[in-house]
Amino acid sequence: MLTVENLSASYGPVRALSEVSLAVERSRITAVLGANGAGKTTLLRTLTGLVPAASGKASLDGVEFLRRPAEEIARMGVAHVPEGRGVIQELTVEENLRLGAIWRRDIDVQAKMAWIYELFEPLEPRAGKPAFTLSGGERQMLAVGRALMAEPKALLLDEPSLGLAPLVVASIMSLLRRLCDEQGLSVLLVEQNARSALSVADDAVVLSLGRVVVSDAAGKIRNDEALRHHYLGF
């Protein structure tokens, strides 16, 4: 279980997050919604150590991890798929995948990769190709697949639908749901595309100017028209 309590962070003099609290149980997806600049990306970057936290706590299954170096947080089982897909373009598909579990000594990398290729079929024929030859959807698959290589407990996704065709988005979202259930993941899904995020999420929080303004079950938010209009624009 991923817990965040009263997390605050600043970019220079600008306060980007204030007092954000949320919790994601295992096998559940929490969508983080909000307008551009609401602090969604900062939330993920603060959690995984890329932006220093000003105050607050965050823990995974009761183990405090905030303020540790990013690479150590990753090694605790928090996988962060950054915005813009974060595949390393110069490396091949296979190298990207290997990298996902590079610090794990106890994993059968070949078997894991075979499993990823099963999940994301388009990747297998491109295994030896540099990642910059992939399409946008394939890159997203690679990024998610790579994050799964190390058997994380929490998966933090930043805008996985950005720039993808609606059909591709739909397939990624349904896959995400399946993975979450099968693997017992705690998923934090940051999305601009609230509609598709809410279609798979269990819960949702809405951020505005760095604060949590709404926190509720995804279904309720989906059905609350006033709220949708006000914060989510649909």
Add this chain to the structure above:
Amino acid sequence: MEESMVEAKPEPKQLPAAKQPQGLRRLFGQPLVRNIIVGVVALVLFYLLIGHLSQYRIYQLSQVGPYLIALVGLSVLTGQNGQISLGHGALMAIGAWTLTLMQLHTKSPLWLMLIASALVTMVFGALLGLVAARLRGPYLAGATLALALGLPDITTRYQSVFGGYQGLEVNQPNAPSFLGATATPTEWLAIIEMICVVVVMILFANLLRSRVGRKFRAVRDDEIATQVSGISVPRTQVLAFALSAAAAGLGGGLFALVSGNVSPGGYTVVLSISLLAAMVIGGSGTLAGAVWGSLIMVYVPGWATTLSQKLSLNQSVSANLALAIYGFLLVAIIMVAPVGVQGIVRLVIFKMRNLRKEPG
């Protein structure tokens, strides 16, 4: 950064149009006018100052000017426009030889020779800019470094024209009679330099406030966005290179006068590298940073020498130690002050102003 090329002194904010004061006060509100006044005041103070200095101190001070002007050029190119040059020493050389050859073969007045130094170097800089506009970061640094390496060899290839390794002699101008018979060539040279420094600083300060300055910075900050917004990136880069070269050329011309000689050994890669280091340490992209940088170039090696001589080792050890101290200082200053000396100065001024505000 936008404010950075403006005069170092704290300035009153531009008043909103409705409250704009009339007449003289409005005139003084103009940056150009204000800069000119500051410049003239500085010139007068400088003239009074050199009356109290020994000939050697004046000479030492007159070494600052050429570096200062060249650093202004480099700072505009690198700090404001984002193009790295490791070849400004070579551009100074072009200015230096231009002045020397004019002095040798023509009877041009001094002002004409100095302007020619700037213009000839500017033309060369524009050509270099055409190459530079295609190159980025370290590739540009490498190409300009190779220029700094290769150019001095032209002077040895064509010895009869450029004087070979020995170089050519440069006569120092005598002071005009209106300064009185007492002004030595050293003093006169210091005054000429100060005039050049003031003119160059005013020109560049205003250039950088203008649309051209904004274009420079736009290209530095985001080339693609700039291109999209309809500004020609290559043309802006070539212009920046040309103007920067003009300053380096003028600095080179003055350097030749101060040295009394031009020879390739004075314009090696070491000079280019020292200029870049001084620019960054002074405070990249700011006019005040150029002042700090030039002072560091002239005075710090001397201090390092004095310091190492205090240890009374034998001379060759202490000479090497002085160099080691200099190298160590370069590293230490960057580590302590990543934004350069001017960055620290601005921070101190900012803190002091805040202190003054709080009780009031």
Add this chain to the structure above:
Amino acid sequence: MRNFWNFLLIGVSNGLVYSLVALGIVLIYRSTRVINFALAAMATFSTFIAASLIDRNVPYFVAFLAAIVFGFLLGAATERFVMRPVESKSPLNAVIVAIGMLIFLEAMAGVIWGAKLRNFPSHFSLIGLKIGGARLAISNFDLFIVTVVVVLLLALLVLFRYTKLGLMMRASAFAPEVARLLGVRVGRMLTLGWGLACAAGAVAGLLAAPKVFLFPNNMDGVLIFGFTAAIIGGLDSPVGALVGGLLTGVALSFIGGYLGSDLENVGAFVILVVVLMARPEGIFSSMSARRV
């Protein structure tokens, strides 16, 4: 014709040393985006260490290895304690720090070992090999240089292509933030990268010293031509470093031989401009391919 072949061989032999320096520059550039001008001083310093050991009757290859280890440690320490604090600011700052290190280390070499010209043993004969009755401008030592460069490049290739460590190093170089998110200890990789680069620099120093002699500034010229080579090859390509070095060495040798040695520096500039006008990021850069 005999001149032609000699010029070619001389160029290859010089060029291989430039390749090594270029390799050191490339290894650091691609991981930290810093042009390490201090490489010349690090190479010289390491060579002086070897020379001092040899003076104390340490066998040549032991001293050779010791110098490489020293170069590695010097590079690693420089990254960890000097570069790390400034790397995050602007790349220009890191370059100035490298220049400061260059001045500092060369001056310290002068303080410790004095500013005299001394020799450095080559272990293998420098006398040209006899082929078809005439001696050619290639000696056993040149063959040793070829061997070392080839072995080093192959070792790096194996490291980068086929090992986990190499994969982590490449990931850290290309995308440090992503690498950290995947659990790669990027800081260590950068330290390691600097160490390897400076070890390569030390090898360059050891191989150049028998021919350019040993004194505090002996690698300055080699560094500049090595930097030229790295740029010609493409700053992020180790293969480019090899090719760039050979190209630079051979071109300079032909320029020096047929046009005059006073045109070698000018020649380096012309070659650089010509290559960069055609390929603004060097011959082997992967950047230009990726942008398309």
Add this chain to the structure above:
Amino acid sequence: MGESRSSLRRGFRVIAVLAAFSLVAAACGSSSSSSSSGGSSTSGSVANTASAPGITPTSILLGSHQPLTGPAAPGYSEIGPAIEAFFQYVNAHGGIYGRSVTFKYLDDGYNPANTVQVVRKLVLQDNVYAILGGLGTPTHTAVVDFLNQNKVPDIFVASGCNCWNEPKVHPYTYGWQPDYIIEGKVLGAYIKDHFAGMKVGVLYQNDDFGGGGLIGIKQMLPASQIVSAQPYDPTTLTNGLGTQVAALQAAGAQVVVLFTIPAATALALLSMAVLGYHPTTVSSSVSSDPTTLAGLVSNFSKGKVGASALNGLYTLNYLPMSSATSDPWMQLFLKIHSQYDSKEPVDGNMVYGMSMAYYFTLAMRAAGQNPTRQDLINAINSQGATWTGPGLAPLGYSATQHLGFMGSEVVQLNASGGATAVSPVYVTNVQGPVTTHASVEGPVPSWLQ
């Protein structure tokens, strides 16, 4: 001012100087002086005064610019300490008229821009009496006008450029080592005498040094005999000299003349060894300090062939060889070295520096007890040509000529680093014919013992 002095007055002054000289000599003999520096020399009646900038009743301050750091430092950085050591020895032996000499040499890194700076500091701030042994042609060129405008004696420039011998333009500047053109002529004369008809190739540095040497050679040899002249650029020595040597070999040169700095000489010998090319090799005095070279070439083939690369090399010599331990001057220099200069190696640079300091001491003694700057100039002009010491060739000083040593002997090196003279001393000046001469090396004077 100096030039306008009438010759009559100059004559008087010479007499006065000579008188002072003999007084000093007498005083030395019976040395019992109150001077704190343990010295002798102040004769009872005349007191020491602060007669010129840099001169106090007890001290003389001299300045110099030397490359102590940077690419030109190796070798040359030893000259300053050697000069200083010699003066320390002189100071311990009574000084000059009881004054102790301080020699302040500053680093210019062989960069003319720095030279300008350090020399102004020495003259304007430190108030040195004279500049002694400023090293390098491009560096010293940058300050020679300044020194002459300020009437600062610019004594014994450490470079063989014939540009120091311009007494009309630069009356305060004096050369010291043999002019490069003279060296070229001497080498040319030796080749003409001993290798007539052989094909000659020249490897020369593309500056005043190599250029001057080439002019000298061409004056002595028919154009058809010189089959190839290969310049090299000292800034690209990184690339070795293989291409140039290969070109000389291809041209079939049987005698190769080297106008090269020692590092380049070693590189040239290396390239010859690499290519299996064994011409008769003849080099200028600058090219071949045997001590330095022997160290550099000893590894060409794992130490086996090393020394033989030097064996048979002809070179020029105008001072005692540093290996000539039986020479009285070398014995003196070695004694001084062990006392004051032991950190630096014993080699040609040491001999060069100490010899220069000796001739300067002679000049100061000749300038009188309380000399002005002009007195020093007058003393060198009037007496310089008669001075003897470690130098093998006569000095060419007069009011109209500021040439230093006017020639040298040819020596041949052997495998052990020693040398044998193979010719008398060839003497010439820049334009005139070459004649031969016996060595003029003089005895070590009693006041130095």
